Structure formats: C-alpha cells, structure tokens
Amino acid sequence: MKSLRPFYETRLGAAYLGDTLDLLKQVPSETVDLIVTSPPYALHFKKEYGNVGKKEYVGWFLNFAKEFHRILKPEGSFFLNIGGSYKKGHPVRSLYHFRLLISLVDHIGFFLAQELFWHNPAKLPVPAEWVTVTRQRIKDSVEYIFWLSKSERPKATNLSVLTPYSPDMERLLKKGYRAKERPSGHKITGKFNEDRGGAIPSNLIECGNNSANDAYIKSCEKAGIKPHPARFPWNLPNFAIKLTTDEGDIVLDPFAGSNVTGEVAERLKRKWIAFEIEQKYLEGSKFRFWPIDRGEDDLSSDYQRQGILPLYDDPALIRNNRA
Numbered sequence: 107m108k109s110l111r112p113f114y115e116t117r118l119g120a121a122y123l124g125d126t127l128d129l130l131k132q133v134p135s136e137t138v139d140l141i142v143t144s145p146p147y148a149l150h151f152k153k154e155y156g157n158v159g160k161k162e163y164v165g166w167f168l169n170f171a172k173e174f175h176r177i178l179k180p181e182g183s184f185f186l187n188i189g190g191s192y193k194k195g196h197p198v199r200s201l202y203h204f205r206l207l208i209s210l211v212d213h214i215g216f217f218l219a220q221e222l223f224w225h226n227p228a229k230l231p232v233p234a235e236w237v238t239v240t241r242q243r244i245k246d247s248v249e250y251i252f253w254l255s256k257s258e259r260p261k262a263t264n265l266s267v268l269t270p271y272s273p274d275m276e277r278l279l280k281k282g283y284r285a286k287e288r289p290s291g292h293k294i295t296g297k298f299n300e301d302r303g304g305a306i307p308s309n310l311i312e313c314g315n316n317s318a319n320d321a322y323i324k325s326c327e328k329a330g331i332k333p334h335p336a337r338f339p340w341n342l343p344n345f346a347i348k349l350t351t352d353e354g355d356i357v358l359d360p361f362a363g364s365n366v367t368g369e370v371a372e373r374l375k376r377k378w379i380a381f382e383i384e385q386k387y388l389e390g391s392k393f394r395f396w397p398i399d400r401g402e403d404d405l406s407s408d409y410q411r412q413g414i415l416p417l418y419d420d421p422a423l424i425r426n427n428r429a
Contacts, residue, residue, distance in 0.1 A: 118371070143186065226313065
C-alpha cells in the first residue's frame, strides 16, 4: 500500500478512498491477520450507501472474497456480519446469505470456524408489512456473523474475551463444587472450581447500534456532515480483534463506512487498514480519532470496561496526524 496515498492516517492505521476491489489488489499476499467487516446487505430496496440485489449478491461478493483469501495470512481470520431479508412481496426468507457462506467455503476455500450471532434488541420491526401490519411474522433481531478462516486452525484464544462470572458461579468458586456426574452423563471434575479469570463467552453478542449522542455523531452534526446511516456497533470488531489477533497485528475493514473497526483497532494497539468508496463517510470517520469536541463520549465507560484504550487524550496522536 506504500504507493497509494491514504485519505488520512493515524499512529497505527490508514484509511483509503476508492473502489475496494481495486484497493485490495494493492495489498500484498498473506500480510493481513484479520478481516472484519459488515458489507452492504442484499435488501430488496436500495440504500443510500449502495447495495446489490439478492440475485447478483453472491457473484458480486465472491470477487472481493478471492482477494480476502489471498491477502490473509495462513492463520488469519475473516469475520463477516451479514443480515437476512425477506423475498420481495412475500413473507418468506431469502437464502442468499446461506448461499454466500457455502460459496465462500466450496469455491473460495475458506473454512467455517464458527457461527456467531449479533442480537440487536433495538432493531426495528421490519418489514412493517409482515410484522406490524398483517402480523404474520415476529421481529427479526438477530444477524449472522460468520467466522471464516484460511486454515482449519486459525490463530485464536478465548482467554482474550472472557466475561465476568455470574453471581452463581462466584458462589461456587467460594464454596467449592463436589465432583459428580450429571444426569446427562457429563462428569464435572474438580477443575470446575478454579478461578480462571472469567467465563468463556457464548457465540451470542448482544448490543445495539442506535447511539445518537457519541463524539462521532456530535462532531458530524457540528461539521454539517451526515453520519453513516448503518454504523457498525463497536462491540463486534472489538470481540473479533481480541479473539484472533495480538497487539501489532494488521486488521482490515474493506467496507469501512464510518470506520468503527479502525477506531477499535487503534484503541487495542492493532495496525489497521480501512477502504471506503464514499468520500463523505470517510470525511465523517475522521471524527472517531479527532472529534470537534474532545469531551467525554457516551461510550467511554463501556470502552474502559472492555479494556480499550482512549484516543482523545493522546496529544502525540493528534499533533502528528492533524497537521
């Protein structure tokens, strides 16, 4: 990427403006540790950020996927957040995302490491025609996150994403647990009593994406820039980055939008690359690193609980990259 001029740079990363497929071809083979992204979904109505119809979607996406596979390191991972949709005019679901998954494995050569699920409790009840008008369907609040890998044993450790123990587990750790066999046949040994620093998380990530008062939104409003209409919740790249990378590894988001992935990667001391075709979204994404108002944002306490470093109080970062 040395021959290309970034749209902007930070201490650890760079954002590039242009067609993602063209930019991907500039990335050397087997140099990226993690690709994490949420591309435009195949919806039956057009979005302002651009999206491809269901019939063309798989073929369209595989062009990018070939490059993803090429640039990933042998132990690298690819996290793909993709939402489902209904067939136009009918209350039955499209299978486009499942067809895409099968093609990514059968035709590109990826392995499916695991399925994860993003539960968004704030998701709107759409399509309204089937959910709130005819009442034939229930609210759809879960999206898939396919964890794909270039090899059968990608680099990963769940020790990096442990969650706090439940109150019941805390009591068991204090009182102890007598080894026994459950009715299911599972044998619970004494190791169950050891405090390992937290619980192994499930493959369900629960978070909203409806923040309307953070530093990015406030700065966009002050600058007269429209925020990206479908922002990536920071929890998703945070989980993927922690699970599969180490400090100094390279994280790429090929459909960066407002560049949430780059911001989280910077906070976690990972190098990052962002590609985005719409200049207006990259303009706004600068505020994730250099907001107009450098006050506290509404995510600061969540970031601290997750161990994510602050960006805004780093004078060197601002001085080196704002000039």
